[in-house]
Structures are given as structure tokens and as C-alpha cells.
Amino acid sequence: xxxxxxxxxxxxxxxxxxxxxxxxxxxxxxxxxxxxxxxxxxxxxxxxxxxxxxxxxxxxxxxxxxxxxxxxxxxxxxxxxxxxxxxxxxxxxxxxxxxxxxxxxxxxxxxxxxxxxxxxxxxxxxxxxxxxxxxxxxxxxxxxxxxxxxxxxxxxxxxxxxxxxxxxxxxxxxxxxxxxxxxxxxxxxxxxxxxxxxxxxxxxxxxxxxxxxxxxxxxxxxxxxxxxxxxxxxxxxxxxxxxxxxxxxxxxxxxxxxxxxxxxxxxxxxxx
Amino acid sequence: xxxxxxxxxxxxxxxxxxxxxxxxxxxxxxxxxxxxxxxxxxxxxxxxxxxxxxxxxxxxxxxxxxxxxxxxxxxxxxxxxxxxxxxxxxxxxxxxxxxxxxxxxxxxxxxxxxxxxxxxxxxxxxxxxxxxxxxxxxxxxxxxxxxxxxxxxxxxxxxxxxxxxxxxxxxxxxxxxxxxxxxxxxxxxxxxxxxxxxxxxxxxxxxxxxxxxxxxxxxxxxxxxxxxxxxxxxxxxxxxxxxxxxxxxxxxxxxxxxxxxxxxxxxxxxxxxxxxxxxxxxxxxxxxxxxxxxxxxxxxxxxxxxxxxxxxxxxxxxxxxxxxxxxxxxxxxxxxxxx
Numbered sequence: 001x002x003x004x005x006x007x008x009x010x011x012x013x014x015x016x017x018x019x020x021x022x023x024x025x026x027x028x029x030x031x032x033x034x035x036x037x038x039x040x041x042x043x044x045x046x047x048x049x050x051x052x053x054x055x056x057x058x059x060x061x062x063x064x065x066x067x068x069x070x071x072x073x074x075x076x077x078x079x080x081x082x083x084x085x086x087x088x089x090x091x092x093x094x095x096x097x098x099x100x101x102x103x104x105x106x107x108x109x110x111x112x113x114x115x116x117x118x119x120x121x122x123x124x125x126x127x128x129x130x131x132x133x134x135x136x137x138x139x140x141x142x143x144x145x146x147x148x149x150x151x152x153x154x155x156x157x158x159x160x161x162x163x164x165x166x167x168x169x170x171x172x173x174x175x176x177x178x179x180x181x182x183x184x185x186x187x188x189x190x191x192x193x194x195x196x197x198x199x200x201x202x203x204x205x206x207x208x209x210x211x212x213x214x215x216x217x218x219x220x221x222x223x224x225x226x227x228x229x230x231x232x233x234x235x236x237x238x239x240x241x242x243x244x245x246x247x248x249x250x251x252x253x254x255x256x257x258x259x260x261x262x263x264x265x266x267x268x269x270x271x272x
Numbered sequence: 273x274x275x276x277x278x279x280x281x282x283x284x285x286x287x288x289x290x291x292x293x294x295x296x297x298x299x300x301x302x303x304x305x306x307x308x309x310x311x312x313x314x315x316x317x318x319x320x321x322x323x324x325x326x327x328x329x330x331x332x333x334x335x336x337x338x339x340x341x342x343x344x345x346x347x348x349x350x351x352x353x354x355x356x357x358x359x360x361x362x363x364x365x366x367x368x369x370x371x372x373x374x375x376x377x378x379x380x381x382x383x384x385x386x387x388x389x390x391x392x393x394x395x396x397x398x399x400x401x402x403x404x405x406x407x408x409x410x411x412x413x414x415x416x417x418x419x420x421x422x423x424x425x426x427x428x429x430x431x432x433x434x435x436x437x438x439x440x441x442x443x444x445x446x447x448x449x450x451x452x453x454x455x456x457x458x459x460x461x462x463x464x465x466x467x468x469x470x471x472x473x474x475x476x477x478x479x480x481x482x483x484x485x486x487x488x489x490x491x492x493x494x495x496x497x498x499x500x501x502x503x504x505x506x507x508x509x510x511x512x513x514x515x516x517x518x519x520x521x522x523x524x525x526x527x528x529x530x531x532x533x534x535x536x537x538x539x540x541x542x543x544x545x546x547x548x549x550x551x552x553x554x555x556x557x558x559x560x561x562x563x564x565x566x567x568x569x570x571x572x573x574x575x576x577x578x579x580x581x582x583x584x585x586x587x588x589x590x591x592x593x594x595x596x597x598x599x600x601x602x603x604x605x606x607x608x609x610x611x
Contacts, residue, residue, distance in 0.1 A: 010384065020398065026412070043418065043420060092303035098301065114319055141313075175299050203402070204404075206404050207541075225408065236415075
């Protein structure tokens with residue numbers, strides 16, 4: 001009875017996991033089929049011939065090199081600046097003592113309740129006002145601050161013993177060098193989580209880059225990919241190949257840093 | 273804070289004096305400035321500015337104050353009403369399924385001793401990939417002529433469906449079979465919108481599983497064992513111990529997933545847009561509120577009207593969240609708040 005139930009559990013899980021993984025497998029499978037083979041119905045399960053050159057064709061069908069460069073720059077800088085602003089604010093809230101701390105903290109917390117649909121149009125106008133359309137600044141800065149990241153780092157800094165900062169101060173170490181040489185190295189695991197999250201968000205972000213870029217040379221991979229799919233003439237094997245290389249960097253990241261991804265995304269909740 | 277220092281312990285007082293002398297306060301505010309500036313410009317100011325925008329006429333640039341005209345226009349906008357109905361379908365067709373499947377799979381996964389990490393890895397995968405890329409893959413899987421989904425149905429002898437291209441309501445065949453003639457609104461969501469719901473559940477399932485697993489891990493082992501020793505069956509343990517102790521997790525996920533479903537954009541947009549302008553196809557049956565706002569904003573450049581709509585949608589979401597707290601929160605079992 002017990003083993004029977006267990007076997008049933010594994011069976012249910014396997015069916016569910018196959019259903020979840022299927023689109024990814026199908027994406028890989030279809031990406032190497034010829035255009036002719038992709039028009040077979042019912043489709044062939046295993047590609048009859050492998051057309052790996054689909055990847056090169058997809059890459060060259062749109063300026064994907066430029067899109068990757070843009071997304072790489074935007075995601076890396078977003079991650080870097082987000083980690084910086086969050087570490088500084090987390091240090092202030094977690095370690096330092098100052099008048100008005102709880103009031104300022106409440107003000108920061110209020111940002112969690114600002115609905116993203118309301119900020120879209122005003123932020124678009126702000127970017128227009130600053131004449132920042134089609135710039136990296138427009139793509140990066142609105143995502144370079146995040147209350148969840150600040151909360152994570154505040155917790156990390158609060159976890160450090162208070163005596164550490166006091167001892168450092170008695171030894172003549174300034175607050176800045178304490179932060180740089182002692183505090184930040186000790187909260188490094190959390191810095192990694194925040195940076196990963198920032199990178200992931202920026203890489204996958206779609207609506208904001210769509211709205212603030214009109215110039216093809218400033219598009220990110222997601223916007224580029226969406227334009228590619230909306231162009232009805234592109235064949236499905238090429239679309240699948242393009243989808244493959246757009247998700248590949250993130251999936252590699254995910255497989256390497258699984259634990260950090262799962263825990264950090266789960267703690268920051270549903271967004272995007 | 274300043275006058276009460278007389279009653280504070282001398283040690284703390286000297287600490288504070290040292291701190292203030294060495295500019296701890298100044299440093300703290302210096303640390304907060306970068307984050308605060310960005311929050312002010314891109315989070316706080318936009319809320320006020322959205323209200324301002326919604327009270328004016330816009331055509332790329334401001335065209336003058338129009339009072340509440342944009343809000344009055346919403347009242348007579350049947351298309352927006354339709355978009356709201358479709359949004360409600362979408363929320364009701366995704367959130368309960370995400371919760372039920374997430375909870376069920378987490379319960380099984382919690383009992384599994386071998387390979388649980390591997391299953392979790394795969395379940396969570398959609399959530400880390402980009403909505404745009406997976407939407408493209410799903411468009412191919414659900415393709416009406418050549419899609420893998422139809423091939424799968426074919427194996428079971430079911431005839432092909434048109435999925436994302438099907439504007440008729442899913443209840444329509446039922447009415448036809450019964451020989452009833454009912455108005456369009458009673459036909460339910462279109463098959464296209466149902467397809468979008470399936471993809472959405474697929475996308476968010478992993479997150480629900482992971483959070484339910486965290487909730488299950490937090491239940492003390494002794495509690496289950498005590499119930500077992502008292503003679504409760506597996507079903508009874510589930511019904512009277514596990515589910516009640518999971519209510520905080522369920523409530524959290526319900527609130528967050530409802531908000532998320534109302535705000536969902538990228539996945540729906542890429543699944544349902546054809547060409548560069550046909551958003552929410554077919555026949556606008558997948559045009560949910562966020563897409564409708566986007567259409568007014570980005571295609572029509574009616575910024576004032578779109579700003580008013582965005583604010584209204586946000587208020588609706590807020591009202592629903594408040595309602596969820598008012599109606600459901602007292603049924604949530606918080607262990608610590610009991611004593």
C-alpha cells in the first residue's frame with residue numbers, strides 16, 4: 001500500500017514535470033528541423049536531419065549581436081547599480097543609527113505599494129522630458145533600485161554583530177573602510193543574490209525597453225525577439241532557434257546557481 | 273527621541289555621542305541618497321504625476337486641463353468594460369489552478385525522498401526564462417495547423433483545436449449541443465483566452481510549488497506525528513492539520529498571485545499580438561485590462577485617458593486586495609498570534 005502510493009506519487013510528478021518541460025524540449029527539437037520538416041503534421045518527434053545552421057540563419061536574420069550587446073550592458077549595469085544602491089541603503093538601515101530611521105524606513109517601504117501600471121506612463125514622460133529615449137540610462141536607472149533588494153541586505157547587515165563595527169571604530173577604522181573591508185565581504189552571499197536577481201529582471205524585462213526604445217540599435221534581446229516573432233514571414237524553426245539563444249544565458253545561470261535563484265525569487269514574490 | 277536620553281543607560285548615551293560626533297547620521301543619509309533619489313524619481317513622483325496626466329488632454333505633449341473628462345469617458349467605454357470582464361476571467365482561470373496544482377505537487381514533492389531537487393529544478397524553470405521567449409514557443413506548440421498540442425490530441429482521437437486563434441467562447445459548443453441560443457457574454461472566455469490561461473499557469477506553477485514547499489517545511493514534524501499517534505488517517509492529517517497550518521502560505525499566494533494576474537502583460541502581449549498593431553487577437557477576446565491600457569497609451573498616444581485607466585485598474589486591484597484581507601484573513605491560522 002505504502003509503496004504503491006509512493007509509486008503513484010512518482011508517476012504523477014513525472015507526468016507533471018514532463019508537461020512542464022515539454023515546451024523547452026519542443027523548442028530545441030524544432031530549432032534544428034528544416035522548414036519543410038516543420039510543416040509535417042503530425043510532426044516528426046525526432047528531427048530527420050539536423051539543421052544546426054538554423055542558429056546562424058536566425059542570428060543573422062536580425063541584428064541579434066547588437067541586441068545581445070545592449071542586453072548584456074543593460075543587465076550587467078542594472079545588477080551592479082542595484083547592488084550598490086541596495087548595499088548602501090541596507091547598511092544604513094541595518095547597521096547605522098540615526099534620527100528618523102524608522103520614518104525614513106517606512107517611506108522606503110511605501111514604494112512596495114506603488115503599482116507598476118501606474119508608473120509606466122509618467123516614467124515614459126520623465127524619460128522624454130530628460131531626452132533620454134534610446135539611451136542606456138533610460139533602460140537601466142528605473143530598475144536600479146528595489147525595495148526587496150534593500151530589505152534583503154538590511155537583514156544581512158543586521159545579522160552582523162554590533163561589536164564588530166564598534167571594535168573596528170575603536171581601532172580607528174572609518175565607517176567607509178569598515179563597510180568596504182569588513183561589512184561587504186561578510187554579506188557577500190546576499191550581494192550575489194541581489195545581483196543575480198537584478199541581472200535576471202533586466203535581461204527578461206520587456207515592457208519598459210519596448211516603451212523607451214524606438215531605434216533598432218538600442219533594442220534589447222526581448223524587444224528584438226518580439227519584433228522578430230511579430231514579423232509573420234519568419235519561419236518557425238528559425239524562431240525556435242532564436243528563442244533558444246535568448247533563454248540560454250539565463251538557463252545556464254540558473255543551472256549553475258539554482259539554490260540562490262530559487263530562494264531569492266521565492267522570497268521576493270511574484271513580479272514581472 | 274532627544275529628550276528621553278536622560279533615562280537611557282550611560283553606555284548607550286556615550287555611544288550615541290561618539291556616533292553623532294563622528295557623523296554617523298550624516299553618513300547614514302549619504303548612504304540612503306542614491307536609493308532615495310531613484311525611488312523618488314521613478315516610484316513616488318510618478319504616482320502624483322499620473323493623477324496630473326489623467327486630468328489633462330494629451331497628444332504626445334500636454335494639450336490642456338480637462339478636469340474629470342477622462343474619467344467620465346471610462347464610464348461610457350464598453351471596450352474597457354469588456355477588457356475588465358476578460359481580466360476577471362483571466363484571474364479566475366489562473367489563480368485557483370496555480371494554488372491547487374502548486375499545493376498538490378508540493379505535497380507529493382515533500383514526501384519524495386529521491387530526486388526531489390531535480391523535479392523542483394524543472395518545475396521552476398519556466399519562471400526564470402523570459403516571458404517573450406516562452407510565449408513564442410507556446411505559439412508554436414499551440415499552432416492550429418502544425419502544433420504539437422494538436423498532434424497530442426490526435427493520439428487520443430480528438431480533433432484539432434485552433435487554440436490561440438479561436439474567438440468563440442468555450443461554452444458555445446455546450447449551448448449548441450443543448451440547442452440553446454444564448455447571448456455572447458454567456459459564452460465564457462474564448463478558447464484563445466483559455467490558452468493564455470494555460471500558459472500562465474504553466475509559467476507560474478514552479479513559484480507556487482517552491483513557496484508551498486517552504487510552508488510545508490515550516491510545519492513542525494511533531495505536530496504531524498502527534499496527530500498520527502492519536503489515530504488520524506493520512507486524509508485526516510491533511511484535512512485537519514496540514515491545510516490549516518498552510519493557510520498563511522495559501523493566503524499569501526492568493527493575494528500576490530491575484531495582484532500579479534491583474535498586472536500580467538508580457539506573456540499575454542506576445543501570445544496574442546499579430547503584426548505590429550493587432551493586440552489581444554483574435555477579435556480582442558484576449559484583450560485584458562493591462563493590454564487595453566497599453567493600446568490606448570502606446571498606439572493611440574492618448575496618454576491622459578491611459579493614465580486615468582491605469583489609475584482605475586490600480587484602485588480595483590487595491591480594492592480586491594483589501595476585500596481579500598477583510599473576508600479571508602480571519603480564517604488564516606497564524607500560529608504566533610494565537611497566544
